[in-house]
Amino acid sequence: MIDISSITRAGIIPVFSHPDLEVSLAIVRACYDGGLRAFEYTNRNAQALDNFREVAALVKRDMPDMLLGAGTIWDVPMAETFAEAGADFIVSPIMNPAVGAWCHQKGLLWSPGCMTVTEVFNARQQGAELVKVFPGEVVGPAFVRSVKSVMPDVQLMVTGGVEPTAESLGTWFGAGVSCVGMGSQLFSKQAIAEKNWATIRQTVAQAISVLRSL
Secondary structure, three states: OOOHHHHHOOOEEEEEOOOOHHHHHHHHHHHHHHOOOEEEEEOOOOOHHHHHHHHHHHHHHHOOOOEEEEEOOOOHHHHHHHHHOOOOEEEOOOOOHHHHHHHHHHOOEEEOEEOOHHHHHHHHHOOOOOEEEOOHHHHHHHHHHHHHHHOOOOOEEEEOOOOOOHHHHHHHHHHOOOEEEEOOOOOOHHHHHOOOHHHHHHHHHHHHHHHHHO
């Protein structure tokens, strides 16, 4: 199993999926060139698995220090398929104990989605080292503070409602998250449509700079 610090050290985890393989590969490379070393590629379209395999091959060949996670994983067969395709870690929008048990058996880091204190507790009981707070825009930073007040050693990653600004990042990290997941906030539709990968690389680098300045 990968060390959780390898993910939390990155601070920002890009969350992305696209039916176009060229776009997917370019986004991963832009994030890597911008300074990020962990990436969550989500299972949100019919091409996701095939694209994930190609992304995994790219990462293995050109970015050996990049951790590649599979996101939007609902059940064990899905987790197994993406693990075989090269996933270093598994992320879910829900807390499915069966997925947690399978990941533990296979030595894969598992980050389940939770939005109540009970779910966070149960996720930890199932072996989750990094709990995904989702949807972040619904529960808010106050929820994170409340969870940390009763479970101070829990590692939380919030996804949803995070912006690459000092105010947003400062609020979430100040509340106690260990890292954040960001998608559309890093990848503008215009930049993707124009294939302006340099802009995305700059956005990523700027977000890292903002986080380090906090």
